[in-house]
Amino acid sequence: MSRTLYDKLVDAHKVCDLPDGDMLIYVDFHIMNEYTSPQAFSGLDTKDLTVWRPEAHLAVVDHVNATRSQEPHDQASKLLIDNLEANCVKHGIAFYGLGDRRQGIEHVVVPEQGLVAPGMLIACGDSHTTTYGAFGALGFGIGTSEVEHVxxxxxxxxxxxxxxxxxVDGHLPPGATAKDIIMKIVQVVGAGGANGYAVEFAGSAIRAQDLPGRMTICNMAVELGxxxxxxxxxEKALKAAAGRAHSDMLRYDNEDWASEPDAEFDKVFQIDAAEIAPLVSWGTSPDQSIPIDGEVPSVTPEMPPKTKAALIRALDYMGLEQGQPARSIQIDSAFIGSCTNSRIEDLRAAADILRGRKVADGVDAIVVPGSALTRVQAEAEGLDRVFVEAGFDWRPESGCSMCLAMNDDIARDGERIASSTNRNFEGRQGRGARTHLMSPAMVAASAIAGRLADVRDLQRETE
Amino acid sequence: MPKIVTGLAAPLPLANVDTDVIMPKRFLITITHEGLADGTFADLRFDEAGEIRSEFILNKRPWSQATILVVGDNFGCGSSREHAVWGMRQLGIDACIGTGFAGIFYDNARKNGLALPIVSSKDRDILLQLAGRETSVEITVDIEGRVIRAEDTAIPFIMDDATRSGLINDVDDTRDTLTYADAIRAYEATLGAGMRVCVIK
Structure with missing residues (x-):
């Protein structure tokens, strides 16, 4: 029987069958951060176990560290950071901590360091580990007990x-990006629509994307479950994986890492790329999005009671009216960063919109480069000056920062943020914070307008 | 855990309850498992001043005694944080009945003795209604028999074999896997040069 890419990857990593239908699979490479690993290390200590292959792991500080300066902003975050370093020293594991020029958001650091190649299996105590699918590698998030197990x-x-x-086939219209492709997919499949599934993205619009865009798409696949x-x-994936610090060490060419032409899938969705417009999320689940020239949904008579209740609850949390035009929604702040959209290509796209323009009065705008190396590259290209001249706060350090507000970048109750991140959950960016997800260029356009804005209007002006 | 879990059930019908809602991040800055009960559903249970939100189901009698939750679709979506499951266990929750759960949350639950029986939408709605009655209805989740009983209703549920035996037998997966160490070494022996990652320190 013809195999899917997913089946090939699982088959290639299967160690043995276990009773009751599980199997053991081999993890080629495992990444850790400071917040989901401490209890895994203490589990090893309690059980008096050692690390099987210390060289196959990398620990990166990214979730709780401040990005205004290298100094931890409080004692609690310092404890987590110091704890990870101590555990890595004890077990002989590579540690990219604050001040290391390779530090940054784990899913930005790994491709940058050439630690992903087609055919690999990568695990990490972070749900956005799906990012590595962009390279034809099987990446997925695990909990802390599984971190201990790996x-x-x-x-x-x-x-x-x-x-x-x-x-996703066809040509993407001007203004629409990889972020809009995945937000559209989440809207069509639904949050949780892919629970229990491995999702393969294919079609001409996916192939047309370069690796950074593909990473954005695979990154947010977890939002559909x-x-x-x-x-x-x-060729694009192989080229992007080559020429980096670890590239020459890694060679997983024992298969053609693609689904066979007549491989069958349990479920298939087809999306016309021509119908994808720049999107903004309006609600508190990533599948609640609308085109920027659209309107916030309204209750309809045929709506099932549960859908209606969810809609009203989301509108209430978000402080929005039914039928309100997206472009009338005023923002308090703008955030560009996160493992979804903080790579150099994202910063360039936002800078193209910001060049020669100013952030609207009263809007706090922050940009956190995805890694220390991304920041250095951006500064070499003069992008930092573009951001600063426009009125953005250009952060000297890298990390997840306001994407999940585990450091000192916490939005106020009711603060409304145009955000290049991945989750608009209640309380995600701070208790009571209101997140609108969109592409980095759309965040830039919104920061300038002081409200959710259509990047295409500014792109037309620039032309 | 026991093969049969019995207790009072509380209805939590919201869809897409994510792990940020189950365990807000301010409770995550910790290197231990402990002390997470207060953080569980914190923003639903308490207001900004830390006062109890009396309208929230788990703050109302009789549901403040609930050990089973009947939940909306796609419960546990979002972040991989196992703290969400640790907190639910510390709050005294033994089982959470829904139509489907996010994958990482599902696996985390199994590792911590939180049973996640999966039922149809129709059956879930029946259970939501039962759980919502103020005349406290006890629900029994028979993990071994894969059936939920409440009054004279018996509802079958889905739970894969490995999860079911993992819950019942309370096996330490890490130690158990090490009994397959020879198989792991045999697999490693098949890896070509370039298939053994060695991270530069």
Whole structure:
């Protein structure tokens, strides 16, 4: 039977079957951060276990660190950061901490360091590990108990997922980006629509994306519930994986890392790229989005009671009226950053919009480069000056920052943020904070307008 | 955990309850598992001043005694934080009945003795209604028999074999996997040069 890319990756990493239908799969590479790993290390200590292969792990500080300066902003975050370093020293694990020129958001650092190649299996105690599917690698998030399991055994207990194919064909209209492709997919499949599935993205609009865009798409696949996201490895993927610090060490060319032409999927969705417009989320779930020239949804008579209640609750939390035009929504702040959209390409896209323009009065605008190396590259290109001259706060350090507000970048109750991040959950960016997800260029356009704005209007002006 | 869980159930019908809502980030800055009960559903249970929100179901009698939740679709979505499951366990929740759960949350639950029976939408709505009655209805989740009983209703649920036996037998997966160490070494012996990551320190 013809195999999907997902099946090939699982087959290539299967160690053995376990009773009751699970299997053991081998983890080629495991990444840790400071907030989901401490209890895994203490589990090893309690059980008197050692790390199976210390060289196959990397620890990066990214979730709780301040990005205004290298100094931790409080004792609690310092404790987490110091704890990770101490655990890494004790077990002989590579640690990219604050001040290390390789530090940054884990999912930005790993491709930058050439630690992902087509055919690999990568696990990390972070849900956005699906990012590595962009390279034709199987990446997925795990909990802390599983972090302990990988440390001690280099394997995971695994159950094969069902497979879903999402084909996006056609030409993306001007102004629409990879972020809009994935936000559209989340809208169509639904939050949770891919629970229990590995999702493969295919079609001409996906292939047309370069690796940074593909990473954005696979990154947010977890918002539709996909435990794995994949895109067939092609020349672009091989090229993006090459020429980096670890590239020459890694060679997983034992397969053609693509689904066979007649492979069957359990579920298939087809989306016309021509119909994808720049999107903004309006609600508190990533599938609640509308085109920027659209309106916030309204209750309709045929709406089931549960849908109606959810809509009203989301509108109430977000402080929005039914039928309100998206472009009338005033913002308090703008944030460009996160593992979804903080790579150099994202910063360039935002800077193109900001060049020669100013952030609206009263809008706090922040940009946090995805890694220390991204920041250095951006500064070499003069992008930092573009951001600063426009009125953005250009952060000297890298991390997740306001995407999940685990450091000192916490939005106020009711603060409304145009954000290049991945989740608009209640309280995600701070208790009572109101998040609108969109592409980095759309965040830039909104920061200038002081309200949610259509990047295409500014792009037309620039032309 | 026991093969049968019995207790009072509380209805939590909201869809897409994510792990940021189950365990807000201010409770995550910790290196231990402990002390997470207060953080669980904190923004639903308490207001900004820390006062109890009396309208929230788990703050109302009889549901403040609930050990089982009946939940909306896609419960546990979002972040991988196992703190969400640790907190629910510390709050005394033994089972959470829904139509489907996010994958990482599902696996985290199994590792911590939180049973997640999966039922149809129709059956979930029946259970939501039962759980919502003020004349406290006890629900029994028979993990071994994969059936939920409440009054004279019996509702079958889905739970994969490995999760079911993992819950019942309370096995330490890490130690158990190490009994397969030879198989792991045999797999590693098949890896070509370039298939053994060695991270530069």
């Amino acid at each position: 440390l001690a055994t280099q394997t995971l207990r695994y159950k094969r997922l069902k497979t879903m194919l999402v084909e 996909g435990r794995a996201a994949l895109i067939a490895a092609d």
